[in-house]
Amino acid sequence: MQTHQYDAVIVGAGGAGLMAALYASRGVKVAVISKLYPTRSHTGAAQGGIGAALGNLEEDHPEWHAFDTVKGGDYLSDQDAALRLAEEAVSAVIELEHLGLPFDRTPDGRISQRRFGGHTSGFGGQPVRRACHAADRTGHMILQTLYQQCIKNDVMFFDEYHVIDLIRTANGVAGVVAVNIDDGELHVFHSKAVLFATGGWGRVWEITSNALTLTGDGTALTYRRGVPMQDMEFFQFHPTGLYPMGILITEAVRGEGGVLLNDRGERFMERYAPSIKDLASRDVVARAIYLEVREGRGIKGKRYVHLDVTPETVNRYLAEAGESRRITAEYVEEKLPDILDFTRTYLGVDPVKEPMPVQPTAHYGMGGIPTDLEGRVIMDAQRTPLPGLYAAGECACVSVHGANRLGTNSLTDLIVFGRAAGKHMVEYCANTGLESLPDDAGHEAEAGLEHIRQSSGSRKPYQIRSEMQQVMMDHVSVFRTAEGIQDALDKVRTLKDQWQNDLSIDDRGKRFNSDLLEAWELGCMLDIAEVTAVSALAREESRGAHSREDFPKRDDEKWMVHTLAYPTNDGGVRLNHDKKVDMTLAEKDPRFKPKERVY
Numbered sequence: 001m002q003t004h005q006y007d008a009v010i011v012g013a014g015g016a017g018l019m020a021a022l023y024a025s026r027g028v029k030v031a032v033i034s035k036l037y038p039t040r041s042h043t044g045a046a047q048g049g050i051g052a053a054l055g056n057l058e059e060d061h062p063e064w065h066a067f068d069t070v071k072g073g074d075y076l077s078d079q080d081a082a083l084r085l086a087e088e089a090v091s092a093v094i095e096l097e098h099l100g101l102p103f104d105r106t107p108d109g110r111i112s113q114r115r116f117g118g119h120t121s122g123f124g125g126q127p128v129r130r131a132c133h134a135a136d137r138t139g140h141m142i143l144q145t146l147y148q149q150c151i152k153n154d155v156m157f158f159d160e161y162h163v164i165d166l167i168r169t170a171n172g173v174a175g176v177v178a179v180n181i182d183d184g185e186l187h188v189f190h191s192k193a194v195l196f197a198t199g200g201w202g203r204v205w206e207i208t209s210n211a212l213t214l215t216g217d218g219t220a221l222t223y224r225r226g227v228p229m230q231d232m233e234f235f236q237f238h239p240t241g242l243y244p245m246g247i248l249i250t251e252a253v254r255g256e257g258g259v260l261l262n263d264r265g266e267r268f269m270e271r272y273a274p275s276i277k278d279l280a281s282r283d284v285v286a287r288a289i290y291l292e293v294r295e296g297r298g299i300k301g302k303r304y305v306h307l308d309v310t311p312e313t314v315n316r317y318l319a320e321a322g323e324s325r326r327i328t329a330e331y332v333e334e335k336l337p338d339i340l341d342f343t344r345t346y347l348g349v350d351p352v353k354e355p356m357p358v359q360p361t362a363h364y365g366m367g368g369i370p371t372d373l374e375g376r377v378i379m380d381a382q383r384t385p386l387p388g389l390y391a392a393g394e395c396a397c398v399s400v401h402g403a404n405r406l407g408t409n410s411l412t413d414l415i416v417f418g419r420a421a422g423k424h425m426v427e428y429c430a431n432t433g434l435e436s437l438p439d440d441a442g443h444e445a446e447a448g449l450e451h452i453r454q455s456s457g458s459r460k461p462y463q464i465r466s467e468m469q470q471v472m473m474d475h476v477s478v479f480r481t482a483e484g485i486q487d488a489l490d491k492v493r494t495l496k497d498q499w500q501n502d503l504s505i506d507d508r509g510k511r512f513n514s515d516l517l518e519a520w521e522l523g524c525m526l527d528i529a530e531v532t533a534v535s536a537l538a539r540e541e542s543r544g545a546h547s548r549e550d551f552p553k554r555d556d557e558k559w560m561v562h563t564l565a566y567p568t569n570d571g572g573v574r575l576n577h578d579k580k581v582d583m584t585l586a587e588k589d590p591r592f593k594p595k596e597r598v599y
């Protein structure tokens with residue numbers, strides 16, 4: 001086992017990890033460890049844009065952005081976090097521009113902005129153009145820009161190293177353990193500070209917009225080391241995944257004027273969100289599509305509806321709304337090139353000429369590793385930090401997105417809170433010595449991996465994975481009931497037991513053993529599925545993405561609290577609901593107080 005020493009170790013090279021690394025590298029020696037080559041991280045798939053109230057095309061303000069974030073989050077967002085996000089978004093986007101990010105431009109040279117779901121002017125008024133974008137490749141541009149800046153700053157990259165454990169000490173942390181995917185050797189990374197930026201876990205569900213690698217590793221492995229998972233019952237289903245595989249069709253399609261239509265050709269969002277229609281927040285639109293399908297108005301009776309961005313349809317609705325703007329096929333080609341490419345390639349459907357088939361797709365984890373505004377991981381309802389441990393990006397929960405994230409706020413979250421965490425790590429490292437490595441550092445992780453390598457049970461990882469994905473899709477997705485969630489939980493626990501005691505993999509080798517590492521990732525997904533189901537069962541209300549058919553109302557009396565889930569010694573999950581939602585803005589301005597969400 002090789003040992004390396006750095007001040008700060010960052011696990012994950014997506015937007016959050018790279019932004020944190022860039023800032024940390026300005027003060028300390030940094031290593032970034034990533035199971036994927038950095039520019040293959042899933043941030044590269046982000047299409048629609050990054051939200052910031054620049055006001056380049058029409059009036060906009062950070063306070064309006066904060067308001068939309070809090071309302072979009074169904075009032076579970078911590079309001080101090082929403083304010084920090086909205087205020088710092090402006091400087092963060094301008095910083096990205098100065099670092100070299102090629103944003104689309106307005107004719108007079110400013111960063112171009114477009115509409116997105118739930119973005120409004122004047123505290124809930126009309127749709128506003130807030131999404132800054134580089135065509136529909138914004139995330140890709142963020143990754144390329146930040147990676148080049150990190151290289152320039154001498155950040156050390158360990159590409160294709162898979163982190164499998166966090167080394168905890170009595171006081172805090174002392175590093176991580178990783179496998180070099182190429183030769184299977186274990187490496188210990190000894191450091192003063194560790195930041196997890198390992199992304200989401202959409203692969204827990206059957207239909208998802210997420211890549212194969214989004215298996216929640218960082219969130220699960222810190223949990224196994226006693227760090228809680230926060231608000232895991234809130235998992236977002238994006239309304240428009242391409243039917244039947246779930247590949248994402250960005251909300252920017254609707255931002256550019258695209259409309260959702262049912263089998264009767266009705267623009268059904270007029271019934272569910274009369275004022276903002278197709279640009280209502282994601283939970284609202286995903287539920288509307290589910291209900292249309294359930295009531296038999298899916299296209300040809302199937303489980304999808306149409307998303308129509310053909311110039312003919314868009315221009316008809318723009319004219320009806322009294323807007324002077326009109327679009328052409330060339331405009332759609334220029335603004336949504338990747339979307340057209342996906343749809344033509346995967347389905348043979350040309351969105352400039354015909355509607356796209358879409359269905360809700362598992363997309364984004366609003367919960368995760370709890371942190372404070374500086375990216376420090378916190379351990380309890382009193383917000384006590386664990387010294388030296390940080391998290392940022394989708395694996396973390398600050399909690400800015402509350403019960404439902406607004407489109408474009410994830411990229412903003414990565415940049416704003418990745419930056420805050422990077423800065424804080426420098427401060428922390430300057431005032432702290434290296435903790436000694438425990439004598440047995442890495443041994444438990446090694447034994448765990450060997451257990452999987454030598455397994456000779458009757459169940460293959462792909463069988464367990466697909467049964468987990470199916471049951472989570474059936475019972476812990478857009479709509480939920482106690483009975484369904486309990487069924488899912490029982491099944492996930494059975495699968496977890498099989499994973500531990502009755503697994504077998506085919507490849508027992510060392511080099512590029514994806515069979516072994518995928519089996520290890522499956523263990524993470526099972527932990528996440530279990531915590532999600534336990535948290536969802538306990539929350540007896542409907543809020544944002546958590547829609548309980550047996551408790552259809554939001555219950556602010558009882559549930560304006562976050563869920564903290566801890567592992568117990570007997571392999572179960574213990575919940576704590578003492579952490580109250582931060583109400584900083586509502587204390588000063590009644591417009592931020594919880595009220596019914598109408599769009």
Ligand SMILES: Cc1cc2nc3c(=O)[nH]c(=O)nc-3n(C[C@H](O)[C@H](O)[C@H](O)COP(=O)(O)OP(=O)(O)OC[C@H]3O[C@@H](n4cnc5c(N)ncnc54)[C@H](O)[C@@H]3O)c2cc1C
Binds near residue numbers: 012017163164407409
């Ligand atoms: C298709 C799609 C489109 C989207 N569009 C938008 C959008 O337009 N606007 C917006 O705001 N949001 C969007 N999102 C959401 C947003 O892109 C993601 O939430 C965000 O990019 C996550 O970034 P991250 O840095 O947290 O993680 P990621 O970019 O997912 O990176 C995770 C990193 O962690 C590493 N990693 C994971 N596990 C391990 C391990 N065990 N060991 C070592 N390394 C590990 C990976 O290699 C990777 O480098 C979209 C998401 C999807 C799926």
